[in-house]
Amino acid sequence: QLQLQESGPGLxxxxxxxxxxxxxxxxxxxxxxxxxxxxRQPPGKGLEWIGSIYYxxxxxxxxxxxxxxxxSADTSKNQFSLRLNSVTAADTAVYYCARRIDSSSWTFDYWxxxxxxxxxS
Amino acid sequence: xxxxxxxxxxxxxxxxxxxxxxxxxxxSISSYLNWYQQKPGKAPKLLIYVASSLQSGVPSRFSxxxxxxxxxxxxxxxxxEDIATYYCQQSYITPPAFGQGTKVEI
Numbered sequence: 001q002l003q004l005q006e007s008g009p010g011l012x013x014x015x016x017x018x019x020x021x022x023x024x025x026x027x028x029x030x031x032x033x034x035x036x037x038x039x040r041q042p043p044g045k046g047l048e049w050i051g052s053i054y055y056x057x058x059x060x061x062x063x064x065x066x067x068x069x070x071x072s073a074d075t076s077k078n079q080f081s082l083r084l085n086s087v088t089a090a091d092t093a094v095y096y097c098a099r100r101i102d103s104s105s106w107t108f109d110y111w112x113x114x115x116x117x118x119x120x121s
Numbered sequence: 122x123x124x125x126x127x128x129x130x131x132x133x134x135x136x137x138x139x140x141x142x143x144x145x146x147x148x149s150i151s152s153y154l155n156w157y158q159q160k161p162g163k164a165p166k167l168l169i170y171v172a173s174s175l176q177s178g179v180p181s182r183f184s185x186x187x188x189x190x191x192x193x194x195x196x197x198x199x200x201x202e203d204i205a206t207y208y209c210q211q212s213y214i215t216p217p218a219f220g221q222g223t224k225v226e227i
Contacts, residue, residue, distance in 0.1 A: 049219075
């Protein structure tokens with residue numbers, strides 16, 4: 001059974017960089033056809049896709065976040081990571097990692113449990 | 122970007138009721154529409170993909186329909202465990218986008 005688990009600091013100061021890692025078990029991020037990405041949810045609000053990566057390094061980012069986001073993958077550790085720089089209070093959210101089911105549509109079939117990141121001094 | 126609009130934002134129903142949630146896309150997305158269920162404190166769970174295909178393990182009381190810009194999620198016989206917020210999501214083009222959610226209460 002595929003499992004995804006987010007990890008990283010729960011508190012980040014304004015203007016600093018948010019860094020999270022998603023560890024994947026029960027399957028390989030190098031498996032052909034799957035993309036791995038990040039989706040966030042501010043407290044009490046809806047879901048926002050941030051970006052996704054293919055194991056080869058090909059990335060897709062939400063245009064409005066693209067200038068601040070970097071997603072990378074480490075196939076040797078079977079994990080992928082998110083870096084979001086110059087954070088503000090608006091970046092406070094539960095961050096989920098998720099698998100895109102295939103390359104034909106943006107459908108997310110496996111999700112991590114989520115991790116709350118608060119941006120505050 | 123494609124905008125997704127759900128209605129209603131919330132609803133209250135009784136056990137056994139038929140519940141319908143609608144989702145409208147700002148432009149045609151063919152059948153590239155997914156539905157997710159999110160329970161409090163949990164990650165979203167994929168219920169339906171490409172508008173009407175039931176994800177493995179999802180009860181058959183959930184169904185989806187629609188194409189183009191207008192879509193519907195139906196729960197035929199609401200159960201207590203169906204209390205959750207439901208999100209539609211267009212999977213047609215980048216960036217994928219979610220509706221604002223519909224909270225279902227009993």
